[in-house]
């Protein structure tokens with residue numbers, strides 16, 4: 001098992017609330033790890049800490065043996081970690097295609113000189129990105145929505161779009177925060193099948209989900225957390241039958 005991400009002794013408190021309590025976890029290459037636990041367990045906080053959106057109080061996070069603990073979100077994204085948000089965070093007044101384009105790592109327009117001098121290299125990168133974005137939309141059946149505003153998509157399509165934006169940066173590790181919550185069964189199947197293919201493309205995934213059927217389908221390992229602590233870890237069946245997990249849900 002080749003380790004990709006290692007989280008060691010992470011702690012995070014918010015005004016008296018313990019969101020991460022000496023949390024330890026690892027994920028290996030080509031793995032889909034399920035992160036489960038009750039509301040308020042600290043799952044999204046863990047994603048926020050890994051991706052640099054919220055600083056941990058203490059602890060260490062290594063990605064491919066680099067210490068990423070104190071890096072900015074954009075640096076962490078450049079290292080190869082991409083994420084979705086529970087509340088989507090699409091740019092609603094931009095089109096579907098524009099949302100995907102913005103998610104590419106190679107953004108030539110970000111450099112000031114490229115804003116003023118759009119040379120051939122910039123144009124080439126932009127046209128390559130557009131081609132890749134159109135391919136992503138085509139492969140997932142929403143090419144016909146490319147020029148629609150993100151705001152005009154159904155909620156399920158918005159969930160799909162946020163996954164595509166996460167894929168666009170071609171990160172090695174994807175952190176997906178409830179990617180199928182509140183959507184219809186057909187879209188759930190579509191999104192799960194996209195996620196299930198990722199390890200074959202050399203990618204790893206940590207997926208937060210309350211839908212245990214989905215977790216059983218795509219994860220071979222699950223971490224259960226409660227009150228910021230890792231309570232149980234193992235196959236979905238092992239975790240489901242762990243008395244500590246049953247107790248946590250009954251509390």
Ligand SMILES: Nc1ncnc2c1ncn2[C@@H]1O[C@H](COP(=O)(O)OP(=O)(O)OP(=O)(O)O)[C@@H](O)[C@H]1O
Pocket residue numbers: 014017018019037038039040041042043044045046086
């Ligand atoms: N930015 C913040 N400021 C203050 N408190 C926060 C913040 N983010 C999270 N919390 C608190 O930390 C705890 C863990 O929240 P978190 O969102 O990580 O839980 P979760 O496991 O993702 O829950 P859910 O399944 O409901 O999404 C909660 O008590 C929450 O209210």
Ligand SMILES: [Mg+2]
Pocket residue numbers: 043044045086177
């Ligand atoms: Mg959450």
